Amino acid sequence: MSAPVITVTHGAVGYDGRPVLRDVSLTVATGEVVAVLGANGSGKSTLIRAVLGLVPLAAGSVTLFDTPQRRFRQWHRIGYVPQRLGAGSGVPATVREVVASGRLARRGVLRPPGRADRAAVDAALRAVGLADRAGDPVATLSGGQQQRTLIARALAGEPELLVLDEPTAGVDATSQEAFAGALHDFVAGGGTVLLVAHELGPLRPLISRAVVVHQGGICHDGPVPEPAGHHAEPDHDHVHPHGPDEPAGLWSN
Amino acid sequence: MELFQYPYMQRALIAALVIGLAAPALGIYLVQRRLALVGDGIGHVALTGVGAGLLFNRSPVLVAVVAATLGAVAIELVRARGRTSGDLALALLFYGGIAGGVMLVGLSDATSANLNAYLFGSLTTIFPRDLATIAILGVVIGVVMLGLRPALFAICHDEEYARVSGLPVRTLNLLLAVATAVTVTIAMQAVGVLLISALMVVPVAAAQQVTRGFRSTMTAAMALGLFAAGAGVWVAATANTAPGASVVLLAIASFLVVALGAAGWRLLRRRAAPAAVPAPEPHEVVLR
Numbered sequence: 001m002s003a004p005v006i007t008v009t010h011g012a013v014g015y016d017g018r019p020v021l022r023d024v025s026l027t028v029a030t031g032e033v034v035a036v037l038g039a040n041g042s043g044k045s046t047l048i049r050a051v052l053g054l055v056p057l058a059a060g061s062v063t064l065f066d067t068p069q070r071r072f073r074q075w076h077r078i079g080y081v082p083q084r085l086g087a088g089s090g091v092p093a094t095v096r097e098v099v100a101s102g103r104l105a106r107r108g109v110l111r112p113p114g115r116a117d118r119a120a121v122d123a124a125l126r127a128v129g130l131a132d133r134a135g136d137p138v139a140t141l142s143g144g145q146q147q148r149t150l151i152a153r154a155l156a157g158e159p160e161l162l163v164l165d166e167p168t169a170g171v172d173a174t175s176q177e178a179f180a181g182a183l184h185d186f187v188a189g190g191g192t193v194l195l196v197a198h199e200l201g202p203l204r205p206l207i208s209r210a211v212v213v214h215q216g217g218i219c220h221d222g223p224v225p226e227p228a229g230h231h232a233e234p235d236h237d238h239v240h241p242h243g244p245d246e247p248a249g250l251w252s253n
Numbered sequence: 254m255e256l257f258q259y260p261y262m263q264r265a266l267i268a269a270l271v272i273g274l275a276a277p278a279l280g281i282y283l284v285q286r287r288l289a290l291v292g293d294g295i296g297h298v299a300l301t302g303v304g305a306g307l308l309f310n311r312s313p314v315l316v317a318v319v320a321a322t323l324g325a326v327a328i329e330l331v332r333a334r335g336r337t338s339g340d341l342a343l344a345l346l347f348y349g350g351i352a353g354g355v356m357l358v359g360l361s362d363a364t365s366a367n368l369n370a371y372l373f374g375s376l377t378t379i380f381p382r383d384l385a386t387i388a389i390l391g392v393v394i395g396v397v398m399l400g401l402r403p404a405l406f407a408i409c410h411d412e413e414y415a416r417v418s419g420l421p422v423r424t425l426n427l428l429l430a431v432a433t434a435v436t437v438t439i440a441m442q443a444v445g446v447l448l449i450s451a452l453m454v455v456p457v458a459a460a461q462q463v464t465r466g467f468r469s470t471m472t473a474a475m476a477l478g479l480f481a482a483g484a485g486v487w488v489a490a491t492a493n494t495a496p497g498a499s500v501v502l503l504a505i506a507s508f509l510v511v512a513l514g515a516a517g518w519r520l521l522r523r524r525a526a527p528a529a530v531p532a533p534e535p536h537e538v539v540l541r
Contacts, residue, residue: 054416078417080413080418082413083410090286090289091284092465093467096465098410101415138463199491
């Protein structure tokens, strides 16, 4: 088995004393593509936010590339794709400008961008099919194109590990295909992926392992579960209004 | 133009131009963070520093820098916590600042003319030593804001992403807070505490009516700030109006001209090409 990229050992997370994740252990090895599945509010986004150190652990530990997360400094090895662009900024920014901030992890704060930076930004824009929109303001893009911008930003840093939070949620079919293609190329180049998803769609053939989070714990770790009942129909809309208090049984095995 | 033969008018013009360049260079980050009015609040806090300086016979500007820096760092700490009570904490800081300033000025021997100079600016009473301070600090602010643009853009655009990129987010946030305090205090002498935010925000608001990217917005905002400052001082000298108010009114006028011009341009283009009706985008979510 190849070296672990992410190791979560007995991790627990709580917001304001309310437990969201309890005793979660997870290992992602080099070259794996792991999907974290689960209903809305199950704690799956919290899991990857804890891996990245965006929410503090109440108990347990996280190790990134064999380094305890607290002492981890090689952030350029990780590309993070948030669920959506922050609340939206007050000043216009072009697609290229947003993607270029993905180079900062590699370049540092003080060094001005050089030729290698520009080449990496160009390559990332091409990988997600947005090269022709590079000069357009991000705010004029569709939701799917904005999502692809964020993926390009992560790819621009030439990371070894991609961590994605619901990359395909509410994204049009064209963007999903473009995204699946970019992810395929990334994995073919030896990259590791941890992604949170509500539905896998065109990503499904890429996934090597699925982890199902239910009520703050991991209830399945293995092959991608088959959709059942009307969930299996090709035109089924995955819109789940239920939260953490849904009756047990849906994901339990 | 003969007024500009006098050294005090030359100093007023140079100070205004430096501030006209530096204030939007900083203000664009505040606008991006949707903290457009924070400069106003820090100005209020700076007024307490002015009052304390006048009362204890220390340089009002120097004490104001200290007070504004403390206020800016306090606001940054409240913001970083991200609690809903932050709104109220800011209000307390702002009104405490201006009330404290008015009270301390009242306690000192200073006249109401002194207070007015800090409330509304007093470009024509800038001494050579003040000008040196304004010029040096203004250039430092401009260089730092331009030089660190990629990093500052990243933390203002998407702070969580910047943290995962390993950027020193807290240090950069504090740097921005201190730079805001310094800009507020040097701009205070030009346009006054009550009009500071205008110079930081209005050129940015005007520029982004026509720009597409962050860098072009920053360049255009600095150019507009420079224009408003220079033209404002000239108007004040020829028409004998208050310099600070003239600068701000010219900035707002340029905003209106740019906004109306951009709207007219869009209307003309739509008239010219009426056939291009964009296809509706597919629904991204299904609401039930």
